Amino acid sequence: MSLLPTLEEQIFRARAELRMGLAVAVDGWIAASVETLRPDRLAAMRALGPAVLAITARRAETLKARAYDGELARIEIPADADLGWMRAVADPSADMMTPLKGPFQTARGGDSAPHLAAIMLAKSARLLPAMLMVRAPAPDGMPTLPARAVIDTLAAEAVLHPVAAARLPLEASEQSRLHIFRPEDGGIEHYAVEIGDPSRDTAPLVRLHSACFTGDVLGSLKCDCGPQLHAALSTMGGAGEGVLLYLNQEGRGIGLANKMRAYALQNQGFDTVEANHRLGFEDDERDFRIGAEMLREMGFSAVRLMTNNPRKVAMLQSHGIDVVERVPLILPANRFNRDYLATKAEKSGHLL
Numbered sequence: 001m002s003l004l005p006t007l008e009e010q011i012f013r014a015r016a017e018l019r020m021g022l023a024v025a026v027d028g029w030i031a032a033s034v035e036t037l038r039p040d041r042l043a044a045m046r047a048l049g050p051a052v053l054a055i056t057a058r059r060a061e062t063l064k065a066r067a068y069d070g071e072l073a074r075i076e077i078p079a080d081a082d083l084g085w086m087r088a089v090a091d092p093s094a095d096m097m098t099p100l101k102g103p104f105q106t107a108r109g110g111d112s113a114p115h116l117a118a119i120m121l122a123k124s125a126r127l128l129p130a131m132l133m134v135r136a137p138a139p140d141g142m143p144t145l146p147a148r149a150v151i152d153t154l155a156a157e158a159v160l161h162p163v164a165a166a167r168l169p170l171e172a173s174e175q176s177r178l179h180i181f182r183p184e185d186g187g188i189e190h191y192a193v194e195i196g197d198p199s200r201d202t203a204p205l206v207r208l209h210s211a212c213f214t215g216d217v218l219g220s221l222k223c224d225c226g227p228q229l230h231a232a233l234s235t236m237g238g239a240g241e242g243v244l245l246y247l248n249q250e251g252r253g254i255g256l257a258n259k260m261r262a263y264a265l266q267n268q269g270f271d272t273v274e275a276n277h278r279l280g281f282e283d284d285e286r287d288f289r290i291g292a293e294m295l296r297e298m299g300f301s302a303v304r305l306m307t308n309n310p311r312k313v314a315m316l317q318s319h320g321i322d323v324v325e326r327v328p329l330i331l332p333a334n335r336f337n338r339d340y341l342a343t344k345a346e347k348s349g350h351l352l
């Protein structure tokens with residue numbers, strides 16, 4: 001094997017580069033994240049050629065800009081636009097205070113695959129999905145990523161490997177083990193808590209939990225994650241067995257920084273779904289195939305799933321895990337999370 005990175009490794013490296021504020025080359029375009037771009041690099045990029053801002057159709061909807069490319073839009077950049085203008089297009093935090101500076105012209109026709117690839121890279125880097133794109137060949141030494149390969153690689157199922165496991169006595173059960181799974185893409189690890197010694201031939205109780213730093217660790221009252229986490233563990237402890245998968249998909253897959261941006265929008269009166277859309281994300285950006293893969297890797301093919309979310313059931317089911325029963329996991333609401341839970345029931349199909 002060569003010491004040089006493969007194409008896939010270059011794609012995963014590009015994600016880290018964007019987080020640092022570096023530009024990457026995608027099929028004849030130089031792309032950088034609007035969120036991490038610095039003024040000197042912006043100037044260097046604009047000197048190379050004509051530029052557009054790639055944003056999602058969700059963000060374009062808020063900006064009242066036409067999206068001609070399906071899930072994304074290419075916003076024309078006025079000659080006098082500075083980094084502040086680009087940040088305002090990318091970041092909805094000031095939408096209400098400084099109503100938008102449209103009308104926005106959007107590009108139509110031509111190949112938008114490099115723009116889609118760039119947006120997918122931004123999302124997978126947990127950055128705001130807004131990319132400055134300049135049409136120019138890659139400078140010497142910068143590898144050019146093929147757009148199609150970026151799109152296919154980022155949409156493909158992540159490959160995970162178990163890396164370590166050890167006994168971990170918990171309040172909920174002294175007979176617990178924690179397993180760590182590491183994705184090949186250099187992304188964040190995911191965990192499985194195995195309680196007791198569930199038989200691989202029967203369907204154990206399983207909880208697919210998505211990370212919520214605010215709820216799980218801080219005891220935030222804005223959601224139901226912390227109480228759900230503890231209720232799931234103690235039910236499994238009481239039953240003597242079960243598996244809790246802790247997927248590091250903070251904020252329904254948008255990352256903690258973006259979740260806090262969403263909370264700031266919720267403080268302005270938007271609900272949890274509207275806030276995600278205004279930021280340019282879908283309601284739910286999570287990839288539950290990870291959960292199916294971890295279960296398969298641990299030897300399970302059928303589960304009794306603790307959830308109120310029919311999408312989790314459907315996603316496991318379509319990825320080779322038989323959900324023989326859905327076990328509701330409903331905790332009492334409080335005055336801070338009542339609207340959030342109602343929105344999940346109304347708009348996201350949660351069964352309450």
Ligand SMILES: Nc1nc2c(ncn2[C@@H]2O[C@H](COP(=O)(O)OP(=O)(O)OP(=O)(O)O)[C@@H](O)[C@H]2O)c(=O)[nH]1
Pocket residue numbers: 208209210211212213223225228249250251252253254259262263272276306307308309312329350
């Ligand atoms: N983007 C966003 N994420 C949120 C918000 N509130 C909570 N979350 C995240 O939502 C996820 C909730 O995860 P889960 O409890 O596993 O999933 P669920 O879809 O509610 O389904 P069940 O609890 O299984 O019924 C966590 O990743 C939280 O960080 C919010 O207002 N915005």
Ligand SMILES: [Zn+2]
Pocket residue numbers: 212214215216223224225226
């Ligand atoms: Zn939460």
